[in-house]
Amino acid sequence: MDLGINGRTAAVAAATAGLGLASAQALVEAGAKVIICGRTQDRVDAAVAKLGGGAIGVACDVSTASGAAMFIDLARERLGSLDILVTNGGGPKPGNFASLTVDDYLPALEQNLLSVVSMCEAAVPAMRERRWGRVVAITSVSVRQPIANLILSNTARAGVTGFLKTLAREVAADGVTVNSAQPGIHATDRITQLYGSSPDAGQLGIPAGKVGDPADFGRVVAFLCSEPAQFITGAHIPVDGGSYAGLL
Numbered sequence: 001m002d003l004g005i006n007g008r009t010a011a012v013a014a015a016t017a018g019l020g021l022a023s024a025q026a027l028v029e030a031g032a033k034v035i036i037c038g039r040t041q042d043r044v045d046a047a048v049a050k051l052g053g054g055a056i057g058v059a060c061d062v063s064t065a066s067g068a069a070m071f072i073d074l075a076r077e078r079l080g081s082l083d084i085l086v087t088n089g090g091g092p093k094p095g096n097f098a099s100l101t102v103d104d105y106l107p108a109l110e111q112n113l114l115s116v117v118s119m120c121e122a123a124v125p126a127m128r129e130r131r132w133g134r135v136v137a138i139t140s141v142s143v144r145q146p147i148a149n150l151i152l153s154n155t156a157r158a159g160v161t162g163f164l165k166t167l168a169r170e171v172a173a174d175g176v177t178v179n180s181a182q183p184g185i186h187a188t189d190r191i192t193q194l195y196g197s198s199p200d201a202g203q204l205g206i207p208a209g210k211v212g213d214p215a216d217f218g219r220v221v222a223f224l225c226s227e228p229a230q231f232i233t234g235a236h237i238p239v240d241g242g243s244y245a246g247l248l
Contacts, residue, residue, distance in 0.1 A: 001223075005030050005032050011071065016057075021051075036051070036056075036057045039061045083132060085119060093152065094149045136179050140182055145245065165236070175230075180236045181224065181239055
């Protein structure tokens, strides 16, 4: 399928590995001009070499609101304008209600909520002026079905989902779509940290019987950035092999 975004410019945050890198790869394959960021220049350079297709990268930490805004500024500086924004970032530390305190929530909210707000604040107004734009946030299926021992992530990502839904309705008439892709368990470093190097799909409750392929997830993100997806906005799509058990 022709996604209709050949030549479009795209910024993918925290994309030196995992689902961010897979999303950047899918956009490169669709013909977009892509800029990524990561915390260290070495990791950025290695990811850019994997991406090919003229992708570029900058060292930038998007775990804070100021760092997230800086990434958008650098993206515009390097690309001229920004058509597509894919927000992403590492998850906060694990823990439950009993093991964490209120002080643990503040950095988690900045990392996974305020950073997204900041990137949108920096990128979306110009999209509205040009009457075309795509925002896709990589969040988590925990928004629909909280994951045990990840109370910080469950809380912050639920908040960002409310923000995205509200933003989507405010900018829809300006040709800007805002959606999120909610990953379940995919073969990434984050999952290895949480569940070990060979997670058992059955024990983890994945009806598909296997852990997800990041490349497949990236293609879902790229589709949401496409011309054929222009009538999809305010949607939050689980990509989880059937793990989410709810009806809505």
